[in-house]
Amino acid sequence: MTTDAGHRDSVAAPAPGLSMVDVLVLLAMQLAWGGSFVISKVAVTDFPPLLFMGLRFLIVSILLIRFLRWHKGQMLNVLLISLFTGSLNFGFMIQGLSMAADVAPVAIAVQLGVPFATLLSVLVLHERLGVWRIAALAISFAGVLVVGLDPAVFQYGDALMLVVFAAFMMAVGTIFMRRVRGVPVYSMQAWIALFAWPPLMAASFFLEGAPVDIIATIELSWGVIAGLAWVVFGTSLIGHAAYYWIMQRHEVGLTAPFMLLAPILGAAGGAYFLGDVITWRMVVGGAMTLAGVLIITVREGRGRRAPELAERGL
Template structure:
């Protein structure tokens, strides 16, 4: 991978890690579902020109992917950040979406995994159990449940996104925002009274730059750059670097948010990251075994 591409990939990790800080900052002033609605509204305003009608027969896959990866995933994780006393546990626990995605691929797509991948998944979930025994996490089990539910819906949305054909990245992000806004806006109106609350947030409140960072930086720039990279490199060559995200998020949480992760949280986080890395590398190895015989041939 060229140095410039590697630098771009590391920059994505920094941006996505910073998004945990940005979201936690925003939900101090904006209620979490309202923040999610405003985030999607900004994304939609910027990406509306990219909206394209999907191919016939793609609506169910697109709608399911958008509701899972958009409304449910982001709504739940932002509520979790609003309720959580720390950022580190949320950032670590979110990584279980990778082994959950693998399990869902087995159940829904009929994919097969061996004992090594199964052991990696077990290791990641063992890490979740260790994290759950941390005193801070035990004191906020609702946050643990919210993050695990968010990770599940992200994984499920990823499965359905793989079925969507003929929809570009920016078009998908625009549809994701458009289709997520309506149910989230109704939920916010029912639970949070955003019409009364939002006008009371001062223009110089840090929630507004945090909102811009989350929508523009993490979503449009981050995902756009990542898509640009996976068009030029094998996805299994790129994804292992994404394990820097929870590590950087923990560091940022300690430096910026004042997190003080305990030994169980750190040990559990290490097990989760090790399991996710193992799953990712196994997927990369299986991909090479499938592709290499087909691409072998004379070299120019």
């Protein structure tokens, strides 16, 4: 998740409609983000999840090291963004994904980052809510409740709670993102990755064992290698570049429906590739949550080209 708040006033005026290239880019982006749920689930089946996420950010920080620039007056916000949206958000999310039996509830619950951010904007930034957004908030949270009360999901309710907490951490990071000015996309990603991997590695050391010993003794399967390649290049680098290219060209309301494809593709991928069972509660609850998220995104995104919540997945 990154932001390029400093570019909001300098980008070209948004295009009036989506071209075929825009649609293909949006679909590819959602495939990258949705697929990350499935391939990450495969990776952490036989590999420590916190170490997996720590390695992800370590590799990203190395690849983006040339984009590191000191941004005077912004670094405290950047550090806090990294803590909440990097270490805490992804740490709890990957732990929840590793504990969950199915991908779909995780892909749905993580969408609560949007309504959580709306609530925090009211409490911290004193923004006002209209009837549409109040209704959307209720629908979103009710949808996750419907999913959580599914007997199949209730068996790993602790995993779902970790993912909900991860979504809340993402929302907290959004508050600090709104304070950032003049930090380019890849510079922000580079700082987030650089600040995120040490806490994740430390958590892995205390909870999973010494990372160096684990890497030396556990054979890196193709699933782990493919998972790291996917989340580093597909999700973090290519996916985010495509996201900001699209957001600089079009208003949020025009692209918002596409942004909901990632959890749908993730759930479908879990069912097709991993044999996950999709129950009617997951379908109904997921539809409610995504509908609420769509309403909030469209209502809050009017006139905004680069919303703070860039990534609602892995």
